[in-house]
Amino acid sequence: MCSFKLQQVTQTTMNQTLLWFRQDFRLDDHPALLRAIKMGQPIVPMVILDPSWFEHTRLGLPKMGRYRARFWKESIEDLANSIEKTGGSLIVREGLPESVLADAVDEFGIHSLVAMTYPGTEEADTEVNIESAVPSSCAIQWVEGHTLLHTDDLPFEIDDLPKVFTPFRKKVEKEVDVREPVSAPSKISWSTHVVNTPWQEVLETSQLSTQAGDWTRDTRSVLPFKGGESAGRARLDEYFWQGDHLKVYKNTRNGLLGANYSSKFSPWLANGCISPRRIWSEVKRYERERVSNESTYWLIFELLWRDFFQFSAWKHGEALFHAGGIQGKAVQQEPNKEKFQRWAEGQTGADFVDANMHELNATGFMSNRGRQNVASFLSQNLGVDWRMGASYFETMLIDYDVASNWGNWAYNSTVGHDPRNRQFDVARQAKMYDAQGRYRRTWLQESLF
Ligand SMILES: Cc1cc2nc3c(=O)[nH]c(=O)nc-3n(C[C@H](O)[C@H](O)[C@H](O)COP(=O)(O)OP(=O)(O)OC[C@H]3O[C@@H](n4cnc5c(N)ncnc54)[C@H](O)[C@@H]3O)c2cc1C
CATH class of the missing domain: 1.25.40.80 (Serine Threonine Protein Phosphatase 5, Tetratricopeptide repeat)
Structure with missing residues (x-):
């Protein structure tokens, strides 16, 4: 039996504003929330669990791996609790944003839809799809705020x-x-809607939960990262x-x-x-x-x-993902699967690179120093298409962000914003930043025995 109390669906004909929390799971200094409040109508707060987050990349891996999935799940739970404390009730739905939002307009009597806007081609496509799916009676406002x-x-x-x-x-x-940042108001005029599937139930049975999985944190992790x-x-x-x-x-x-x-x-x-x-x-x-x-x-x-x-x-836009990057440069990098695999598994033989890849694989995090070295090594020492590395990071990183990830990858692979040819001497870097070998011992110890 379901442990959550089932509630009745209440159809409403009210004018309401829908606030879609996209990848901005907070109430503090949230420009879209402030814009929604300005509309002066009850606000329906919604999170949409998009199945495209788990589509497979060309590497055959889900775009969102388990570290980020768990972090997102915890973040949504925390957001739902914060909304509850201010008298509202988060709605969580699963599906393509354009379909979910088009349905929600009817279901909740939505006249305005407010959400934050983000860079990235998939993010932009989503915005275009929503604009054509949502009825014209509903005004859409994309607000900048990240x-x-x-x-x-x-x-x-x-x-x-x-x-x-x-x-x-x-x-x-x-x-x-x-x-100046703006604090969340202590009182928010949330909609009094009730839905028949509480957010906990949708979240628990979602693909996000499945992907988040049930695993124990590696004790060597730099921090017990918790979302929210x-x-x-x-x-x-x-x-x-x-x-x-x-x-x-x-x-x-x-x-x-x-x-x-x-x-x-x-x-x-x-x-x-x-x-x-x-x-x-x-x-x-x-x-x-x-x-x-x-x-x-x-x-x-x-x-x-x-x-x-x-x-x-x-x-x-799109150029961020081209082999020649924003420079449109001709590069000598191959999509060599065997070399890529050795790199991804931390089996290149370059111990500093390998240690960093072990940390990433075990925790979802890697220092900035590590990221620069492993990126430069894959694209410049091994001559592998940098986009394979960027795509692998997309799956693995707990802090994946399309602009920072692909931009930094291009930068360290000679096709980005760096005017110089930035190739790291990984052995020298190891001597400078891991002189006593503590870092490498921490992450390579399992391969020593
Ligand atoms: C190949 C590569 C891929 C990367 N992918 C990502 C990514 O997907 N997401 C991500 O947030 N960062 C990415 N970075 C940037 C950087 O490595 C991380 O932001 C940083 O290591 C996170 O640790 P921190 O929060 O302790 O950083 P701190 O040193 O404490 O910096 C504070 C904040 O500044 C920002 N920041 C710092 N350095 C950078 C940078 N080079 N580029 C952009 N923002 C920066 C981050 O938001 C960071 O949290 C990448 C860097 C490289 C070289």
Whole structure:
């Protein structure tokens, strides 16, 4: 018997606003939520579990692997609980967003649909499909809100985004103010709809739950990553305020072992559990209350890197996924399956690369230093098509984000925004960043016995 109380479906003829939480599982500083509130109608909050998340890539792997799936599931649970605390009830549906939303317009008497907009070709296709599926009686509003800077505030059109990061950074640092984050209102006028399948039941029986699976975290993982806005805010509190790690971030950020060499905010940022502007405002508070130094600046510097890749993905669209990248360069990289497989399994014989791949496979996370090395090694040392690596990361990373992933992969494979030919000497890198071999011992120990 179902353990959840079944409720009656109530058809409504009211004018309501549907707020679709896409990959922004939070209430704090959520521009689409604020826009929905402005509409002045009851808000129907919805998450859609899209089966296309699990379609297989050319490598024969699901796009969303188990690490991200569990993180997303936990994030949705946390969002549902937060909505409940403010008097609402999250609706979770499974299906293609365009079909689910078209049906919801009738079912809930929706006159406005509000959601965040994202870069990425699949994301853009989804928006186009929704626009043609949803009846014209329902106005659709796509709201920007996952970056530190708003594109309306940039001193150039997105098509004129500088080719290289440094001129971009210098220009925006001089000319753009970050918009202050806006806290979630304590009272939200959620719809009083009732549905006959509670969110818990839909989530538990979904493909997302199946993909999330039931596995035990590897004890060597840098952090026990848990999805959700609450866990994201707790991590921020721990890293900035309790542990006071921000003041040394610039010196530690190239580390490989442990929770605090870097912020580890990426899974929460990538899945929208925390707003980059909230992180920015906490850095500013830290600078006022504790210390302002190169490290505090550097965290914002990294958030600008993130923005740069997001804007680049918006600008370049489809070209982000071409073999020659945004440069349209002729590259000598082959889709060599055998070499790729050795790399993916951490069996290349280059111990620093192998250790990093073992960490990724066992935990869904890898440091930035590691990612740069393994990407450069696959595309430049092994001469394998960089897109196989990017696609593998898409499946495996807990913090996968289309713009950051494909943009960084291209960058480290000579076809992206880097004006130089960036090839890492992995043996030298190992000496510099893992001089005592602790990192390699941690991740290669099973292959030593
Ligand atoms: C090949 C490759 C693939 C990558 N794929 C992803 C990805 O799918 N998702 C992702 O979030 N990051 C990706 N990165 C960027 C970076 O490695 C991670 O953001 C970072 O390691 C996450 O750890 P952290 O949160 O502790 O970072 P911190 O050093 O604490 O940085 C703070 C935040 O700044 C942002 N950031 C830092 N460096 C970068 C960067 N180079 N590019 C974009 N944003 C950055 C992240 O949001 C990060 O959480 C990739 C890098 C490479 C080289």
